[in-house]
Amino acid sequence: MSWTRNVLRVDLSKGSCTSEPLNMEWAKLYLGQRGLASKYLSEEVDPKCDPLGPENKFIMTTGPLTGTMASTSGRYSCVTKGPLTGAIACSNSGGYFGAELKNAGWDMIIFEGKSDKPVYLLLQDDKAELRDATHLWGKTAWETDDIIHATHQEPQMRIATIGRTAENGCLYAAVINDKHRAAGRSGVGTVMASKNLKAVAVRGTQGIGNVEDANAFMQATNDGKAVLAENAVTGQGLPAFGTQVLMNVINGIGGLPARNMRDVGFEGAEHISAEAMAEPRASDGKPNLTTNAACFGCTIACGRISTVDPTHFSVKDKPQYQGASGGLEYEAAWALGADTGVDDLDALTYVNFLCNEDGMDPITYGATVAAAMEMFEDGNITTEHTGGIELTFGNAEAFVAITEQFCQGGTFAEDLGLGSKRLTEKYGRPELSMTVKGQEFPAYDPRGIQGIGLNYATSNRGACHLRGYTIASEVLGIPVKTELNDTDGKPELVKAFQDATALVDSSGLCIFTTFAWGMDNIAPQIDAACEGDWSVENCLEVGERVWNMERLFNEAAGFTADDDKLPKRLLEEAIKDGPTKGQVNRLGEMLPKYYEVRGWTADGKIPEETRKRLSL
Amino acid sequence: MQKSLHIDPGKCTGCLQCEMACSYEHTGTFNPSRSYIKVFTFHHEGRFAPYTCTQCDEAWCMRACPVDAISVDMATGAKVVSDDKCVGCKVCTIACPFGTINYSQATGKVVKCDLCGGDPQCAAACPTSAITYVDADWTGYDRMMASAAKSLPSAEATA
Amino acid sequence: MQHLIIGAGPAGVVAAETLRKADPDADIAIIGDEPEPPYSRMAIPYYLIDNIDESGTYLRDPKQHFASLDIEVVQQRVDKIDTTGKTVALADGSSRSYDKLLLATGSHPVSPPIPGLDLPQVHSCWTLADARNIIKLAQSGSNVVLIGAGFIGCIILEALVRRGVNLAVIEMGNRMVPRMLDEKAGGLLETWCKNKGIDVHTSCSVDGISDAGDGQVEVSLSDGGKLNAALVITATGVRANTDLVEGSDIKVDQGILVDRRMQTSNADVYAAGDVAQGVDFSTGNFEVQAIQPTATDHGRIAALNMAGQGDEHHGTLNMNVLDTVGLVSCSFGLWMGVDGGDSAELYNPDEFQYISLQFDGNTLVGASSVGKTQHVGVLRGLIESKIDLSDWKDRLMADPTAIMEAYVGSTQELGYS
Ligand SMILES: Cc1cc2nc3c(=O)[nH]c(=O)nc-3n(C[C@H](O)[C@H](O)[C@H](O)COP(=O)(O)OP(=O)(O)OC[C@H]3O[C@@H](n4cnc5c(N)ncnc54)[C@H](O)[C@@H]3O)c2cc1C
Numbered sequence A: 001m002s003w004t005r006n007v008l009r010v011d012l013s014k015g016s017c018t019s020e021p022l023n024m025e026w027a028k029l030y031l032g033q034r035g036l037a038s039k040y041l042s043e044e045v046d047p048k049c050d051p052l053g054p055e056n057k058f059i060m061t062t063g064p065l066t067g068t069m070a071s072t073s074g075r076y077s078c079v080t081k082g083p084l085t086g087a088i089a090c091s092n093s094g095g096y097f098g099a100e101l102k103n104a105g106w107d108m109i110i111f112e113g114k115s116d117k118p119v120y121l122l123l124q125d126d127k128a129e130l131r132d133a134t135h136l137w138g139k140t141a142w143e144t145d146d147i148i149h150a151t152h153q154e155p156q157m158r159i160a161t162i163g164r165t166a167e168n169g170c171l172y173a174a175v176i177n178d179k180h181r182a183a184g185r186s187g188v189g190t191v192m193a194s195k196n197l198k199a200v201a202v203r204g205t206q207g208i209g210n211v212e213d214a215n216a217f218m219q220a221t222n223d224g225k226a227v228l229a230e231n232a233v234t235g236q237g238l239p240a241f242g243t244q245v246l247m248n249v250i251n252g253i254g255g256l257p258a259r260n261m262r263d264v265g266f267e268g269a270e271h272i273s274a275e276a277m278a279e280p281r282a283s284d285g286k287p288n289l290t291t292n293a294a295c296f297g298c299t300i301a302c303g304r305i306s307t308v309d310p311t312h313f314s315v316k317d318k319p320q321y322q323g324a325s326g327g328l329e330y331e332a333a334w335a336l337g338a339d340t341g342v343d344d345l346d347a348l349t350y351v352n353f354l355c356n357e358d359g360m361d362p363i364t365y366g367a368t369v370a371a372a373m374e375m376f377e378d379g380n381i382t383t384e385h386t387g388g389i390e391l392t393f394g395n396a397e398a399f400v401a402i403t404e405q406f407c408q409g410g411t412f413a414e415d416l417g418l419g420s421k422r423l424t425e426k427y428g429r430p431e432l433s434m435t436v437k438g439q440e441f442p443a444y445d446p447r448g449i450q451g452i453g454l455n456y457a458t459s460n461r462g463a464c465h466l467r468g469y470t471i472a473s474e475v476l477g478i479p480v481k482t483e484l485n486d487t488d489g490k491p492e493l494v495k496a497f498q499d500a501t502a503l504v505d506s507s508g509l510c511i512f513t514t515f516a517w518g519m520d521n522i523a524p525q526i527d528a529a530c531e532g533d534w535s536v537e538n539c540l541e542v543g544e545r546v547w548n549m550e551r552l553f554n555e556a557a558g559f560t561a562d563d564d565k566l567p568k569r570l571l572e573e574a575i576k577d578g579p580t581k582g583q584v585n586r587l588g589e590m591l592p593k594y595y596e597v598r599g600w601t602a603d604g605k606i607p608e609e610t611r612k613r614l615s616l
Numbered sequence B: 001m002q003k004s005l006h007i008d009p010g011k012c013t014g015c016l017q018c019e020m021a022c023s024y025e026h027t028g029t030f031n032p033s034r035s036y037i038k039v040f041t042f043h044h045e046g047r048f049a050p051y052t053c054t055q056c057d058e059a060w061c062m063r064a065c066p067v068d069a070i071s072v073d074m075a076t077g078a079k080v081v082s083d084d085k086c087v088g089c090k091v092c093t094i095a096c097p098f099g100t101i102n103y104s105q106a107t108g109k110v111v112k113c114d115l116c117g118g119d120p121q122c123a124a125a126c127p128t129s130a131i132t133y134v135d136a137d138w139t140g141y142d143r144m145m146a147s148a149a150k151s152l153p154s155a156e157a158t159a
Numbered sequence C: 001m002q003h004l005i006i007g008a009g010p011a012g013v014v015a016a017e018t019l020r021k022a023d024p025d026a027d028i029a030i031i032g033d034e035p036e037p038p039y040s041r042m043a044i045p046y047y048l049i050d051n052i053d054e055s056g057t058y059l060r061d062p063k064q065h066f067a068s069l070d071i072e073v074v075q076q077r078v079d080k081i082d083t084t085g086k087t088v089a090l091a092d093g094s095s096r097s098y099d100k101l102l103l104a105t106g107s108h109p110v111s112p113p114i115p116g117l118d119l120p121q122v123h124s125c126w127t128l129a130d131a132r133n134i135i136k137l138a139q140s141g142s143n144v145v146l147i148g149a150g151f152i153g154c155i156i157l158e159a160l161v162r163r164g165v166n167l168a169v170i171e172m173g174n175r176m177v178p179r180m181l182d183e184k185a186g187g188l189l190e191t192w193c194k195n196k197g198i199d200v201h202t203s204c205s206v207d208g209i210s211d212a213g214d215g216q217v218e219v220s221l222s223d224g225g226k227l228n229a230a231l232v233i234t235a236t237g238v239r240a241n242t243d244l245v246e247g248s249d250i251k252v253d254q255g256i257l258v259d260r261r262m263q264t265s266n267a268d269v270y271a272a273g274d275v276a277q278g279v280d281f282s283t284g285n286f287e288v289q290a291i292q293p294t295a296t297d298h299g300r301i302a303a304l305n306m307a308g309q310g311d312e313h314h315g316t317l318n319m320n321v322l323d324t325v326g327l328v329s330c331s332f333g334l335w336m337g338v339d340g341g342d343s344a345e346l347y348n349p350d351e352f353q354y355i356s357l358q359f360d361g362n363t364l365v366g367a368s369s370v371g372k373t374q375h376v377g378v379l380r381g382l383i384e385s386k387i388d389l390s391d392w393k394d395r396l397m398a399d400p401t402a403i404m405e406a407y408v409g410s411t412q413e414l415g416y417s
């Protein structure tokens, strides 16, 4: 069965925790995690609600494969209406928390209402209890993790928590679990804060049993692991270099945006790349990268564990930041680095630590600082606003200083916490916000790479590479190579990636497996674990169903085809030089066809027949 | 030639496949809390170290048991707990100086590595070969035993 | 070579087995006075709750184990030993000679000076014979008074609760298990027991016991209270069985004095287990520990030395583990700390969690914990190996639960991939 079939409902207004059976009819249609929790959200929450009001709900959810021996089985998601975007939000994280939640016997936790004082949920198997968290409010995610561990004296307890930025109202606050894994995007941490929910601490000892067909499951997962091990990306590239392997690659092909996407191509890229992370430094002879690390169950192990040069200005007098912690992933390295023009690896690693410690999405944070930098250079923002900090592109000291100030809730924190859309509006430069539906872009420039632009524009949670990673095809040739600047075939490609991703995100597995796995590797694992028909075809249909359901939520929330768009800069400001010189994104060529292959109307609505086909 | 588990912490990524494999072998569920091998995390150093019973010659656990519930599996050399005999008194859990025999609330008995009867599932599941099952003499096993012995003066004194 | 062992408890049995390994050709005999095959007192609590039958308490399979090792087991009481003639006299009038003699006669419970202890409802809990009596009287729903909440008392307590009796516990000290746990830990046990419906009286003693008719007795307490009971169990400490050597050349203090080879003041006589006052690892002093792991360690070391293969013993670590109706506690070595040493502590009474580490400089010398079952043995490892914890002490001071990390981190090559 793999589902535990138990849902924990926590009413924060009443302070009650109750157990209810998982809706198995929905489970068969939406599988788990992203799909199933989004279904619950759609059914239970008014899409028009204030994301930070008590009527919004916050769901932590595992998939049927979470916690099993399938490779990368450590995933869980936070599903809610996102405050940054106003759209449906689903942020996925690894580490150990998700598997622990599953081991405690729960498929998902639905938080509703709002507590009148700070609380944390203590969940020990079937024992659920809300505990006072007054003493934790105002603490960083790291401090909170330590205090809760000390209180319960259980080293194996896994904790997901918000840091200070969420409490300070930052609209893109993350949920941090296991100290340096994050459900990062769309402000899911802010929703936790709005409910006065500081943390969730879980210890699970029930185990996950009763997979539908144990022998078939072990066979399918072993086959899957072998495929991952033999694949060049998942077997060698990711373990050795992490996602950062992309920094020089994407820069090389002319797809790396820089300085708030004013430029494409970053001259400092090699200083902040995977190769640079492996280079021993002068001071202590150690490289930035200490080791690679895995999430629960993961046989790829792309995670980076890094240290900052102990003599670097950012940590010199701060021994607490001189130990190893979660290092730079590609998206973070880009947003904190190329997008701000800062090429100081140690500064970026330190800022990345702070993003983990105080819980903010490094992509949106970096991109928001980048927008502020552009406005600073243009004179819209001055040292008066920033508390004296010279917020220019490439200024590492300034970047470190503004980040520390931000975490502590200093002068400019409230503005930066708005995200670039609201920030640029506030300072009269809305055209400088590099967002879709209010959420910032990750590290691939849609002018250089066409398909990813269409994916950004149509992504249900706002700009995001993890909703349809066409880079795999357009850059890496997985499963087949498509040309960067072609628009032909991209709508079909985007749809296929979006649907497959939705399925993977609903299963408990990690999307990075899809560098090596096709649906024919994934479906047998789900099929062996879960009752029901989980053939390749059905899996793909579930993915498509999930995508359309999310779209319906957004439609009801007030989103229209008008929101499927890219900032003017990407459509009109051609790339100035490099291999992709002269290019812009040609969204207009792709969007109508995309609507068509999705079976939507010309104005992006989901017609009755498509809904019927997908049982929506 | 008797074989033993060889652990190379430098290769461990902390994926816990070994813990799942061990618990699956012994309980039929994926349940790290019931694994006999435990991966310890050294957050500050960025290291992981799997650790389990080394089937030490001293067998402190076996000697402390008041009811003869622990015996040596002649085929593998593993010190094995008999669930039928163990009364759950826990004296072995304080006697083993390596902390590798533990009380299980779930069964009311103690549990420890039994080398899976000669087919260690943790080693089979480890994706990085941080855990291997190899001939005892050419592994670091001797070194490990020696360091264990060194760290416990009585092991020499009474061997 | 004639090896003679008096006492068929764990110390005697382990000694016999070790002798057999060390000296394959020797004559080895164990003489024990209890009417059962060699058994383990520690298993009695599990016999009380029907977890095992009597045979489950046996130290070894009596049918073939001793015969297969060619160890003779004699069921007799030894009345006298003659260290000059090197013989022992048995109760049946026979005698036996020895080359080397091991005294593993254990200890016996001591009774407090309370009037009424001779009533048939009053028992100690030391032997299988005692256990049979307790089973008869400790019926579900009956009132039972346990005098003494020391280590043994607390172990029996668990069994009595599981038998479903209404239990009252009287302890003279200001807390439960005062010689194993400090006030915080002992306090946790007391609260825990009270939450489970046990009537715990600390700083309280029993003034007397009298017949109350109907098979019941009345127990009068120093705080003025009176309790009715169908059964009273005394668990107020033990004393070494040294009577055999009284008047001989073998020196006795609290127990039989032995050196680091478990040799007594007579070169051919050794002592082991509860009866021996052996060297304590932590203090270097000679003390009676009266615990099972010490008995087996003693037995081994004595045997090796009797066979001429032994070494000096570095001492046995005093340690205990206790399960008090589901709350597990343990203590090791100098759990009460040393002068000038640092201590690290985490105390969460609401969670019934406690851990305390005691350092002398950078080495761990003692520890205790409540509510922990995982990896506690490593505390022994850390203490007995005297590992230099300078790299870990700060971290342990901040988080004393990181004991396993400290041990693994200081003994294993962590390596860089
Ligand atoms: C109920 C109970 C629970 C316990 N639980 C624990 C525990 O959890 N952990 C722990 O560490 N310890 C525990 N103990 C203590 C432990 O049982 C003793 O420390 C251990 O039995 C000592 O072993 P020994 O061989 O020295 O002595 P014993 O086991 O007492 O054996 C000595 C034997 O010698 C016999 N003997 C004595 N004099 C003569 C003679 N003159 N001739 C012939 N035979 C003689 C005795 O009758 C006895 O059979 C417990 C004890 C009891 C009673």
Ligand code: SF4
Residues within 6 Å of the ligand: B053, B054, B055, B056, B057, B058, B059, B060, B061, B062, B079, B095, B096, B097, B098, B099, B100, B101, B112
């Ligand atoms: S559990 Fe401990 S004492 Fe027993 S064999 Fe293993 S390492 Fe040795």
Ligand code: SF4
Residues within 6 Å of the ligand: B064, B065, B066, B067, B068, B069, B070, B081, B085, B086, B087, B088, B089, B090, B091, B092, B093, B109, B110
């Ligand atoms: S817990 Fe079981 S195996 Fe361990 S000493 Fe007690 S009876 Fe023996």
Ligand code: SF4
Residues within 6 Å of the ligand: B005, B021, B022, B023, B025, B035, B036, B037, B052, B112, B113, B114, B115, B116, B119, B120, B121, B122, B123
């Ligand atoms: S050898 Fe078997 S029992 Fe031992 S740790 Fe590995 S999986 Fe567990």
